[in-house]
Amino acid sequence: MMLNFKFFHVVLLMLLFFGKYAMGEKEIQHSKRTYIVHMDKSNMPASFENHLNWYDSSLKSVSDSAEMLYTYKHVAHGFSTRLTAQEADFLAKQPGILFVMPEVKYELHTTRTPEFLGLGRANTILVASDKQSDVIIGVLDTGVWPEHKSFDDTGLGRIPSRWKGQCETGNNFNSSSCNRKLIGARFFSKGYEAAFGPIDEKTESKSPRDDDGHGTHTSTTAGGSVVSGASLFGFASGTARGMAPRARVATYKVCFLGGCFTSDIAAGIDRAIDDGVDVLSMSIGGGSMDYYRDIVAIGAFTATAHGILVSTSAGNGGPSQGSLSNAAPWITTVGAGTIDRDFPAYTSIGNGNRYSGVSLYNGKPFPDSPFPIVYAGNVSDSSSGYLCISGSLNRRKVAGKIVICDRGGNPRVEKGWVVKDAGGIGMILANNEDYGEELVADAHLLPAVALGQKASDALKKYAFSTPNPTAKITFGGTQLGVQPSPVVAAFSSRGPNELTPQILKPDLIAPGVNILAGWTGAVGPTGLDSDPRRVSFNIISGTSMSCPHVSGLAALIKGAHPDWSPAAIKSALMTTAYKTYKNGQTILDIATGRPATPFDYGAGHVDPVAALDPGLVYDASIDDYLSFFCALKYTPAQIKLAARRDFKCDPKKAYRVEDFNYPSFAVPLETASGFGGGSRAPVTVKYSRTVTNVGTAGTYKVSVSSQSPSVKIVVEPQILSFSQLYEKKSYTVTFTSASQPSGTTGFAHLEWSDGKHTVASPIAFSWI
């Protein structure tokens, strides 16, 4: 998982492999690092027989010893290789070289969800009527546990004949690991091994096998078969199934226990395009860089050009503003919300108060009597002891007590282990203001309960002010029907989109908190070495979990509408998303306890049943994306990098990002500068959009509701009539705004309706 330390995966990866990390760094200093070399293939000198000779000769011109790790044909024209900084500089200056891009390490960003999404009923209908089993979902992740029941292929017919993928073999993985459900499995480790040295096959599989759990979780969420009697230790018990339970799944293992390297990611996307996936699910993210420098964005662009919908996680950098990654407009960027399920646990303290939180602990019950409670910060000799970092607790002061550990810094489950290891009897995981009331349940190794900020503060106050504070911990199993739900998860990365402020991101939210899905047999549910338990389902959280929900739902839509473009499918998911509860109130943000905004949930929470019949879609073609690059004033070289084609923007054409046909509206507005310098006149901006009819003939009327009285919104025309399928109609929206202080935001909502379909778009204003 990505960007921060709130979720156990990233941290797990980093901590377990710290040794390897250090080795990698040393090696880098001594000599070389990996670069992705983008070649200007259309300008290959005629003297070369083929492009591979040319790549090779270019490489040999700077280094006799360098070998190509991969050659790329879709994601880039070019190759990856190990070079010294000097060699890379020199290579970049050679003719025919577009860009020499240093490799970046990316990070990975979880049975109720079908019912929560309203699919319980619809799915039965879908299975009978659609072509879901023709749809192939490619998942770039940590691989799979192929023996998992979610990959049972009972009842699935022949593999689609167009499929060109393979079941690559390696340790613990052979060709019989694949079947008619898991139809492809590949791994890409050259970049990882170039950085860290050869994979130690005693601890990690050099094969598509998942040693981490993350990839099994994401791929079974997207396309897992129906498995009855699924649960984690009895929690969340029920029937588990992926969002598209009859779609085919192909895994591309690009993440290993030390992380995900861009040379491997690029190779994975390259092959997935060749193999013929329809949807690409990537719960991976780096940062937010220009599209032409971001290999995930570039790879996704080519995939989109091949008709593949690319769905990625928004990131776990919330609730900070502008914490998004994967913001390219051709990508479907998914934030995370809660579902209506909870795993309550309680702590009762000496003064009679009881606080409720969550837990997935299932071991020996907590004794039926109170025990002393201490704050980790008071029983540690280390300044970061309050976080319960490994080795930081004083055994003498912890033994036989319940320890309050603050959230953040290291994995939540590790804190529990640290307390247990120091002789503690229980743990309270305390939220601070960064996490607010967001509760994430974990399968702790000792009796533990996660508390929200308010309860945590009250508990600490009690512990600090009472001579002999005591507490008890009890557990409440699984609770369904929790309201309100969904709420936006605190960790879910937020807009505004700092890269292209006119494109609203994230696009939408989907279930990402306490999600049950398949797990690896290689590690326990906490992922810790010290966890000997093995489970076939695990409950985890992150935008990594919401992303494959949308990937699977996109596969459902693709099955129902095989001829829809990726942009049309994304539009259907977005314009039918909901942003209010049944009582009409706006979805809440758990970080603040207040109504969330489009910067938090984009178009809203996914509603797959409605998405199957959106009425109208905002389609976009490759030409539209090229025009988007022109609007960003990209140079021909930058366009070539981002889109791998020669394209010259027409100097006579007025390209505008405001006219890019997106299903939502983000409207950055100028702020009048102070001291009488700036203009106080209202600012007017005009956006244009084109909708395509994918429903029956009909007449749509527009309606706008606004919470921003300072902006006048005019839509022209106000009525759009369609007589045919795929007929297109355009409209404009003019925003006229009085100046507001910089940093002000405002929101509105635009809706086309024919009385049957509601085609809704959020509008987000930001004064900058």
Ligand SMILES: *[C@@H]1O[C@H](CO)[C@@H](O)[C@H](O)[C@H]1NC(C)=O
């Ligand atoms: C391949 O996998 C099957 C099923 O797991 C197993 O029975 C067989 O021994 C494996 N073969 C090899 C060569 O590993």
Ligand SMILES: *[C@@H]1O[C@H](CO)[C@@H](O)[C@H](O)[C@H]1NC(C)=O
């Ligand atoms: C424990 O730590 C808290 C917070 O740092 C502090 O306010 C309190 O005085 C400490 N208690 C003891 C007994 O040291």
